[in-house]
Amino acid sequence: MNTAAVLVRCESAARTYGAGATAVVAVHGASCEIRAGDRIAITGPSGSGKSTLLHLMAALEEPTSGRVTWPGLTGKPGPETVGVVFQGPSLIPALDVVENTALPLVLSGRPEPSARRRALDCLALVAAGHLADKLPEELSGGQAQRVAVARVLAAAPRLILADEPTGQLDRVTGRHVIDVLLATADTLGAGLVVTTHDLRVARRLSRQWSMDDGRLRAGPDTFPASAPATPQGAGP
Ligand code: ADP
Ligand code: MG
Numbered sequence: 424m425n426t427a428a429v430l431v432r433c434e435s436a437a438r439t440y441g442a443g444a445t446a447v448v449a450v451h452g453a454s455c456e457i458r459a460g461d462r463i464a465i466t467g468p469s470g471s472g473k474s475t476l477l478h479l480m481a482a483l484e485e486p487t488s489g490r491v492t493w494p495g496l497t498g499k500p501g502p503e504t505v506g507v508v509f510q511g512p513s514l515i516p517a518l519d520v521v522e523n524t525a526l527p528l529v530l531s532g533r534p535e536p537s538a539r540r541r542a543l544d545c546l547a548l549v550a551a552g553h554l555a556d557k558l559p560e561e562l563s564g565g566q567a568q569r570v571a572v573a574r575v576l577a578a579a580p581r582l583i584l585a586d587e588p589t590g591q592l593d594r595v596t597g598r599h600v601i602d603v604l605l606a607t608a609d610t611l612g613a614g615l616v617v618t619t620h621d622l623r624v625a626r627r628l629s630r631q632w633s634m635d636d637g638r639l640r641a642g643p644d645t646f647p648a649s650a651p652a653t654p655q656g657a658g659p
Contacts, residue, residue, distance in 0.1 A: 427458040428495030430582040430614045431480045431505075435489035438475050449475035452489055453639040455632070457582060459495065461614045462605065464625035467634035473618040474510055476639065477584045480616070481507045496581060502527035506575035508585040510618075513571050514559040520546065520570050521555040527578040538577075545573040548603050550596075564591040572600055576607050582614045583607070589624050601627050 435452035450472045457463065457480070467473050478484040479491050482500045496504045514523045524542035529535055546552045549569040559567060568591050575583060585604055589597030601617070601624060608615035617628055625631050632641045 425458055427460050429456050429458050430493060430495045431500075432456045432492050432494060433476075433479065433486075433489070434492075436476075436479050436486040436491050437488045438472075438479060438484055439487045448637050450479065450486075450639070451637045453479075454489075455639060455641050457614045457616060459581065459612055459614050461616075461630070462608065462628040463614075463616045463630045463632055464628040465616060465618045465632045465634060465639075466620060466622065466625045467618075468620060471634040472637040472639075473634050474586050476634065477507065477586050477616065477618060480582075481505050481584055483507070500582075501531075502575075502578045502580065503531055504580055505582045505584065506578050506580035508568075508571050508575050508583070508588045510586040510590065512559070512567060514562075514567055514574075516559050519556050519558055520551065520562070523559065524570060524574045524577050527574065531578075542573070542577050545576040546570065548576060548607070549573050549600060565593070565596060568592060569596075569600060572603065576603070579611055580613060581611070583611075583616070585615070585617045587618055587620075589619065589621065594623075597621075597624065598627075 433453050433455050435454055437452045438450045440447045440449055453476055465473050479486055493500055521539055521542050524546055525538040528538035528541060543555060546555060549572050551569045551573060554566055568588060572588055588600055592600060604615060619625055632639060
């Protein structure tokens with residue numbers, strides 16, 4: 424039995440945008456648990472509800488029905504407990520790259536020199552150290568995406584939610600970003616969820632879930648693993 428802390432639990436969590444005839448059900452009642460140590464890919468076409476589900480897990484959105492709770496965290500999620508790598512642009516235009524990366528640490532009271540040092544270390548991990556004093560507008564989409572990853576790593580959260588973190592990266596850089604996310608999640612003992620529509624990326628994580636038209640399909644491995652039945656006479 425998996426006794427690791429449940430970092431987030433969704434119980435029939437649903438999110439509808441708008442009302443009446445124009446209402447869009449982005450996520451139908453989704454039920455799942457993410458524990459420390461979990462490595463989960465969520466695949467699905469564009470518009471299937473992946474980003475909305477991650478935003479529910481990060482408390483950035485309220486479910487319109489059902490519940491989302493964080494039994495293994497104290498208090499509500501914040502950058503130091505649940506780190507989100509956003510799918511779209513998320514850097515603050517007026518701050519340079521190192522200031523953007525250090526911001527969650529500074530906001531949580533860390534002295535600036537120490538926050539900058541940690542930010543620079545995390546930028547180096549995603550091969551973005553040389554971008555430290557650039558402004559977001561000077562970055563390519565892929566560079567900005569790597570900085571967004573570094574900002575999450577710097578905050579050392581218990582749960583990392585990465586929304587298509589390789590969407591704008593070439594294959595080699597994308598593979599490297601997944602390497603860094605996996606290694607950091609291991610170091611922190613964190614849970615890691617990555618949404619993607621690239622099956623090569625999804626296969627890097629130990630479990631694959633999928634979303635289709637707002638419905639989450641968690642794999643059979645969601646349930647407590649039982650010993651695999653070995654057919655009689657099988658094997659050497
Ligand atoms: P994905 O990340 O899989 O592409 P999303 O979660 O972004 O899917 O979107 C799921 C559905 O919800 C889509 O139909 C999308 O248009 C709709 N949606 C997402 N965010 C909003 C919003 N803020 N307002 C209205 N509709 C939205
Ligand atoms: Mg999305």
